[in-house]
Amino acid sequence: xxxxxxxxxxxxxxxxxxxxxxxxxxxxxxxxxxxxxxxxxxxxxxxxxxxxxxxxxxxxxxxxxxxxxxxxxxxxxxxxxxxxxxxxxxxxxxxxxxxxxxxxxxxxxxxxxxxxxxxxxxxx
Ligand SMILES: [Zn+2]
Numbered sequence: 001x002x003x004x005x006x007x008x009x010x011x012x013x014x015x016x017x018x019x020x021x022x023x024x025x026x027x028x029x030x031x032x033x034x035x036x037x038x039x040x041x042x043x044x045x046x047x048x049x050x051x052x053x054x055x056x057x058x059x060x061x062x063x064x065x066x067x068x069x070x071x072x073x074x075x076x077x078x079x080x081x082x083x084x085x086x087x088x089x090x091x092x093x094x095x096x097x098x099x100x101x102x103x104x105x106x107x108x109x110x111x112x113x114x115x116x117x118x119x120x121x122x123x124x
Contacts, residue, residue, distance in 0.1 A: 003094050004087070008032075011098055019087050020066035042067035045122040046081050051115035057122065060088055070121060081118035089113045 006015040013035050016026035025041040028034070040063040048056045062070070070076055076084075089110060096106045 003091060005091060005095070007098065016061065018063035018066050019060070019084060020062055020069070023063035023065070025061050025063050037061075040064050044070055044084075046085065047119040047122050048085075048116045049119050051112075055119070056116070058085060058088070058116070058118070060084060071123070076121055078118060078120075081121065085116070085118050086114075 004017045004019055005013050006017075008014050010032075012028075012032060014028045015024055016035060017023065018025050018040070023040050024038055026035040026037045029036045042062055042064045043059050044062050044067050046058045046060070048058045050056055092113065093106060093110050096109070
């Protein structure tokens with residue numbers, strides 16, 4: 001699985017790409033600044049079910065076109081949503097490793113995130 005975030009030598013995020021295509025959805029406003037959403041930035045909300053059965057929401061950034069496609073006639077299947085969610089979990093894990101988080105804690109957090117299951121795409 002490829003990472004959709006780029007980092008500079010000092011570990012700062014420099015660029016965030018869409019998960020569906022190579023469009024940059026957030027970029028550093030100036031060298032060493034924070035990343036800011038570009039005009040292509042959109043959000044997609046997925047309804048999730050927690051391991052205890054409670055519903056929650058997972059919001060993920062995508063480009064405007066891919067977000068539109070997600071909401072178009074071909075409603076994404078649970079498998080597609082699961083893949084999208086897995087990408088976010090994997091990116092979270094990469095960021096945690098990069099941030100030198102305790103490996104035991106990373107494993108626990110990832111297990112907690114993986115226990116959540118996507119249910120359906122939420123309308124805006
Ligand atoms: Zn896209």
